Amino acid sequence: MDDKDLDILKLMQGNARLTADSLSAEVGLSPAAVQKRLKRLRESGVIQNEIAVLSPQKLGREMTVIVEVTLERESRQHLDAFKQRMRGAPQVQQCYYATGAADFVLIVVTKDIKEYEAFTQEHFFDESNVSRFNSSVVMERVKVSLDIL
Known part of the structure; x- marks a missing residue:
């Protein structure tokens, strides 16, 4: 895991609905590179789940x-x-x-x-x-x- 992965994770934990296009603009990678990183982070279990936070x-x-x-x-x-x-x-x-x-x-x-x-x-x-x-x-x-x- 490198700094780009950490940047992606920081953004995703704030809003898991961000697209690869919007993430790529923030972290300075291509959308395809972001998608590959997200796939690896999900498969390795770093990203355990993507959920909706509801208002009690x-x-x-x-x-x-x-x-x-x-x-x-x-x-x-x-x-x-x-x-x-x-x-x-x-x-x-x-x-x-x-x-x-x-x-x-x-x-x-x-x-x-x-x-x-x-x-x-x-x-x-x-x-x-x-x-x-x-x-x-x-x-x-x-x-x-x-x-x-």
Whole structure:
């Protein structure tokens, strides 16, 4: 990977809909060269996915909660089971297995407190391996990004 690849990646992470023509004008390569680089970056897994970022508020998902979860038992089987449940929960936007005071940190998006309460009942209270969880309701989304570069 060289500086031209990094320039392409910086532009793509801000707007994945940019055409090869517009990228080529920005990075100083031909559209064909940009297309070849993009193909290589996608095939190698550097570009994992190209997604649309949706507005939670415009879709009625007004409540974001940061949740720290501590498990009772941390065997590989228990960790994998929790990870699988979080992957399948539509309210979980992000899930991180982490070090520190909690085993997992979640970003959960719901329409309201009632939906969040139902989520906690199903995934925390009804789950015997969840020792405790701590919720922090987001007051304002100051910065939301998956940018790396």
